[in-house]
Structures are given as C-alpha cells and as structure tokens.
Amino acid sequence: MSTELIRNFSIIAHIDHGKSTLADRIMEITGLVSDREKKDQLLDDMDIERERGITIKASAVTMNYEHAGKTYMLNLIDTPGHVDFHYEVSRALTACEGALLVVDATQGVQAQTVANAYLATEAGAEIIGVINKVDLPSAQPDITAEEIEHVLGIKKLDCFHISAKTGMGVHELLDAVVTLLPPPPDNSDKPTAALVFDSECDEYRGVICYVRVFSGELNIKQKIRFMGTGRTHLITELGKFTPKMSPVERLSAGEVGYVIANVRQLSDITIGDTITDDASPVDKPLPGYVPPMQMVFSDFYPGNNTDYPNLRLAFEKLALNDASFSFIPQNSPALGFGFRCGFLGLLHMEIVQERLERENDIDVVQTAPTVSYEVITTDGRTLKIDSPSDLPDTTQIEELREPYVRLEIITTTDTIGGIMQLSESRRCKLIKTDYLSQNRVMMQYKAPLAEIVYDFYDLLKGISHGYATMDYEFIGFEVGDLVKINILVNKIPVDALSLIVHRSVAENRGRKMLVRLRKAIPRHQFEIPLQVAIGGKIIARESIKPFRKDVTAKLYGGDVTRKMKVLKRQREGKKRMKNIGAVQIPQDAFMSILDTSD
C-alpha cells in the first residue's frame, strides 16, 4: 500500500480538555466501535487511568476513513495528558506526522497546551488547532482561538470548532487530517527500520512492542535485531490495534502496529530502540528518543523486613508495564533494606504507589520524595545524588548542584500577585510575562525543581481558585547554596528523614520539620526526644510526651474475642509503622517533613 493513503497522528491536550472523548468519537465515526460495545474512553485500559481521568500509556489504533472516494488508513496514537509524562508524549509524537492540539473552549489555552505544542514542534509534527466543547454555554471559542494564535502561532481562522461529545465538526476534522497532514514518506524499498515507541507486557504473550515503521517492512517470521541492545528475535506476531489486537502478515513503511517477538521482559528492550532486519540492517538507527529522565526519587521500605523479596517482586511486576519507573536496592541504617525508586514526577510516583497498594498486599514505608542532585567532589568527580542520605561529607563537596526547570504558569490576571509571591518564596525567577488575552496571562519562570515538585501545584491551585495551570521542563543543573538537614529521633539520626534545602530557609524548615514530626509520630510508652541538626549542630529540639494511660479496665468471659480483636488491631497499627530503635514511625511522618505550610 502506498503511504499516500496513510496518516499518523496524535491528539494532544491539557488534562480534561477532551482528548479521550475525541478519540472515542473518531473511532465511532470510522466504524471501529459501535455504540453498544463502546465503553467511555476506550483507549485508557488501566483502572487507575480511568479513575484519575489520566491516560498513562500511549496506545495506538488503526482505522479506515473514506474521503473523496479513497480509503485512508488512520493511525491514532494516544498520548498522556499530564505534566509528568512529557517523555511519553514525545515518544508518541515522534511516531506521527501530525497532531491535533485540542483546547477546551471553556478553559482556553492552558499550561499543558503550551508544553504539548512545544513537544509536537520539536518532534516535527504538523499541528492542527482544535477548539473543543464549543456547544457548551460557557464556551468562548473566539477568545480561545485568539489565545491559540497569540501563544502558539496557529492562525485562528485555521482552528476547527468541534464538540467531541456530540460529534459536531469531527467529520470535518477527520477530512482535515487527511487533507492537511502529510503522509509518511514512502521508504518501503529501503532497509527495514522501525521505531519502538512504547511497549507493554502481556502475561501470556510476553512483551508487545508498539512500533512505527519508517522504512522497509516488517514481516512475520522475520529475524529482527534491536539495534540498541543487539538482541535478535524472530517475529511471531505482527498486528494492529483495531482497537483489539488484529494480526497482519506485514507492516510496511509508514504504518503503525505491534510486534511480538518472544521478548520476555520489558527490561530486555529499550524504548526508542530501532528494529531492523538482522540479515540486511540499516547503517544507523533512527534518531531515537531521549531516555526517560527520572526527576523524583523516593525510597520504599517494606514495613516488615521479611517482605523485602515480595516488594522486589512487586516492583519487578510494576516495571514490566512502566519503562519510566526505576528501582534499585537500597540499604538504610535506620530503615533496613529497601529500594530507591525513580519517577518522572510526583504524579507518576503517586500512580506507582497506588498500583503497588492495589496489586500487592505489602505494608510499605515511603520516604519523602527528593529530586536528583549533582555533586562535584573536591577530587573532581561528578556524583549523582538521588537521596539526601547519599550526600558526601561537606568537606568532600566542591559544588552542590540542583536541577532547574522552565516553569510555565497560565493564570487569570487577578491572581498574578499571589502567584508571584509564592514563586518568590520558592526561589523562582520570572523570565517573562505574556498576556494571552485581556484577563489571562502566561508567566514563565526559571525554578529549582525541588521547590515546585511537592506542594507547589496545590498551592498554586489554591491561590488561583483552581484556575492556574502549570507545566515545566528540565533545563539543567545549577550550583546552589544547599545544606542538609538531619533529624534525630530518640537520639538516633534517621537518614530517611533528612532533607536538602537552601541555606536561607534551612533553620526555619528544620523547626517546621520537628513540629510536623511531633504531630505525626504517635505517643509512645516513653518520652521521645526529637532534634534537628544542620551541619552537625543541633539547632532545635522537641519532645513527644509518652501516653499515660492505655489499658482495658474490664476483661472477663464475654469480652475475650472482642478485646483480642481490638488488641490485634492495635498491633496491626504498630506493624504498619517503621521501627527505628524502639520508636515506631508511621508512614505519613516521612512525608510530613515536606509540608511547609504554617
């Protein structure tokens, strides 16, 4: 088949702007799903995604669409819509020639709209502006179109006005996909090169690679080579998602589909790798993806040390379906054996946490998330520090660098003051302010990631009454005047409670941490001193008074079963905590140290 009749495209949007609804409508119009078998938001196949309204994994579906007497093959590659998943969005966009940028007419351009547009441009995809929800009474399609033109440089007259919900304008949009987006280049006579843009692990079939063929073709039983890893495999199944898996004999240049080739584990393949023919390979792999960049790290320890192997199994299982999640064994003097886990961002971390809880019955103690630091040692080495406890002694540190991001905040003009105050308190530097329309503004900052990664978004939402949106992208490491805060619980230093912060706020933060911990650690049978130290010097103390009374007054014949249950519950409660010496520290205490509110 000629590539002339193929269109590969993605839908990109700010969260809740209607991406998944549009995907559903497109599949309905192209006859892929009938009304009856339609489930809302077909592309989201994980429970959590559905519950949170977020798509985690990129999925791809192939559809046929008639236009001007010709049948086109449309490959729709779904993308996640949240700030943490830049990497996955970029993977999907590289496999496309075009993207539909959906903007909610009641909300206007939002931070992720801008971020996604940048990613699409970087990936070389053509963008079609789409204004959604124009049927709603509160829709302001003209203002939205102005914003799109102003911020993204897409002519307002070229934007499509649709209602993904009712289907209004979607036909016209599909016509535009065919007429406005370029077909993939026809390289079918060249050696085989296919890009792995996503993968998934199926319990029975092993790893399923989502691929975009750029040149040559993939055939069933072909011996292929993954150029990055050098591994060779025999293709056992090829197919397309319609949206069910439908096997085909061949995938040609320009096409999108899946490859199954006896790959057992996700870790055996690299996203962004190029598949080529083992006998007649291409000279160079396709320009691959940037590997996922884990920005947020947190340690996970089993509540009960004997659960360590189970925790490992659970993480292995999670990693099977999430290539952007990493975990390495970690041994903490205070908490014992556990894992240092890396995430794309905080939301990604929360999703992994939830899956861990949902799919496994293991009590886990998790430390406060931290960003990754760079240390230049006095002997000239560069170290990557993913946990405050790994920070070398100050005498060995020449330079301590922290990650910075470009932060975009879109908000209403009346909330600028509050947001500027918040940003300043978080060491963010305003780069520019850009008015999108009369009452909406985009503020661009250079921000230390550590300052915005934890509660910044919630505070932003609070200040702006829910209107502001933000997105950020990593730009690099920069030197900072940073110090480590150490906490001692019952005179024992607890590495998992230490924090790296800017010197200017260290003392204040340290005191706050103690107050938080005093509230978060339950009273014990004895008094617990809490101390905070900066650079080896104790700067503040608190103490947790012991409880004075905890005894069942009456226990006679009829009460035994009930009282035993109460005692067991009390014990279970203790078991969910982590023992540090004789002190039991609950999970939320580890998190509480990040809370900076008053």
Place this chain on the structure above:
Amino acid sequence: MNSKKHDFKSAGLYVHIPFCQTKCRYCGFYSEPIKKHSSQRLISAIITELTEKRGQPALLAPSVVEGSNVEGESFFQTIYIGGGSPSCLPTKQLLRLIGEITSQWPKPEEFTIEVNPGQVNKDILSQLRTAGVTRISIGAQSFASEELTFLGRRHSVADIGRAVRSAKGVGFDNIGLDLIFAIPGSTLKSWKHSLRSAIDLGVRHISAYALTYEEQTPLQKAVETGKVTPVDEETDRQMYEMTIDELEKAGFNQYEISNFAKPGFECKHNLNYWANNPYLGIGPAAGSYWQGKRTLNIADIKKYIDGVEQGKTVTAESETPDNIQVACETAVLNLRRRCGIILDEFKTQTGFDAAKLFAEPIGKYKKLGLIRTTSKRLCLTRKALPIADSVLCDFSTT
C-alpha cells in the same frame, strides 16, 4: 478430639441476667428494662438452656469423660450470676434460678451474685445466703452522690453502706465492691474519698475500673457531641496509681489490673477467666469458652426466650481459636494477673513455650522495664499496668 482442650483444672458457670431497672448511661453490657419482659419466662428459658447444655457430653467433668464419674462432686468450681442487675429480679425468680443451679451442682467453691445496693435488704440477702450464695458483689461505683447521678445510678451513697452491713449481718464474709474512677467531674480527692469509704466498710474485695466509654452508649454519644468531657489522661493515670497505692496500704493485694483482694478473697470465678480455663455462659448475650469454642448467645431477650422455647440454638457468634490463638489469648489474659504467665502452666495448657513464642515482645519490653521475667514466670511490671494494652497487643498475635 483434642484431649488437650479438656485438660483443665477448673471450669466456671456464668449466668447473665439482662435486666435492669433502668439502664445506666455508661453501661455497654446487654440489658433491657425489666418492665418490658416476663422474668418468669426468662428464668424458665435460662433453666432450660442450662439443663440442655448439662445433657451434652461437653458439660461433664473430665473425670466423667474419662469414665470415672465421681458422684456428687460439683463440676463447676465457681458460679457467678451477673448482669444487668440480677437483684432486680423478683426474689422468687432469683431463688428459683439459684435453687435449680445448686440442685445440679451443689456446694461450688464460690457462688457469686452481683447486686445493686439499692435493690437488696437483709431479708433478700439472707435468703440468698440460705440458698447457697457465698459471695456478694455490690455495684457501688462511687461514694460521691453527684458521680452516682452522673452515671445514672439509682442508688444512693447511703445504700452502699446499708447493703454491706446487711450482707455482713446475714453472715456473708466474702463481700466485694465495684468502683469506677475517672468519672467526669470527679477529682483525685473525690476518688480518694470513694476508695477510703470502701476500705472503711471492711469489704474483702474491691474492683476499681476506669470509666470506659463503650461504643453506642449514651455516654459515648455525649462525649462525641461535646456535652461531656472525659477526665484528662494524666488525672486518670494518677487516679489509677492512687488506687493501687491506697488499696495496697490497706492490705489489699492487686491480683489483676483492676482487681484487689484481701489475702484468700480473690474472685475465683474471675481468676478462671484470666487463666483461660473453660466456662459456660447461660442467658442472653452470655459468652462461653467451652470445648475450645468461644460463643456468644443472642443479645435479645425475646429472641433468646423464643429460641430456647422452640428448641433452637441461641448461639449468635462462634469462633474456634487455633492453637496459636489459644496461646495468645492465654498470654493476654494471664498477663492481666499480677502473677502473670506461669511458664509451666502455660506450656501444659497451650503446648507452647511462652518465652520462645513471645521472645520478641519480651525482649523489647524487658529493655523498657515493662516486663519482668523469672525462671518460673513472666509478668507486667507496675510501670506497665497503666499502659498494659500497649504491651499486651504485642502478645495478641505472633
């Protein structure tokens, strides 16, 4: 059948009388106003249940199970009629019940009845004594009248003294008082007064309970809605410490967390619970630990009576603890006694070596000075008593 489960030294019989004249606002036990029901029918049902259970092999003494029946020997070493308030029953019905029990098990080692000080007089007490009751437990609760009012008790402070003197007058020597501390509005001073008053009455046994806010009681609701403020934890603690100090000074031995007795006057029936020996509970809402099974009867007088009359089971809940559970229950109950776990007995009774089974909490709590061990026993220290649950919970599972 697991012979171990029958290898016990003693067994108790408990009869629950779920009647009260009025319900006290703090009480979490099952009871209903007596006016609403026929006490004659209830007592008949209780006697029927008792007789039926007697007919079951499990009721027979171990010696009988093994084929060497000893005629005339009471199988139940202890008998206890509690409530509710048994003393609110018409005397005729109460005596009918006692008569039935003693005709089946004459001369138990101890036969206790709980009485409300406002509901007894010399005449009734004398009849109880003649019928075979050996021990009187009086629900005094407090010697401060405003505290009695707060609790919703209908008796007066003077009633307590009268009841004790009457009981003594008709020949009872073994008299116990129940007291409650940490009642909202009470103070260290008022509590000391109650303790002293109880001591001065010359009773042999005192149970002193911190007021417990039981779920679903009017008192609990009053706390939730802010109408009642519980005594603060520190005062509660001091009241408890004072209890131990004052009673020990007066010659009482603390033999359990909340129980104090003059030497030889410990309540044998209750010791049987803390030894985790078997007992049979009869009547609505009564609990049993029999043949390795923990059961609870229906907590509904009408359903109970109907059930018994129609020959249906009146068991509402049943659980058979496994060997480990039995060991844990035994440990928790034993540790409430000041004598703690007697290692040999524990081994014989449960098959487990307590020192090994609970090595972890023992190690931890010895360090904190909350547990003391000798070659023969394992017990809570005095320091551990006010916070016993925080220690015992680590013995509730392994």
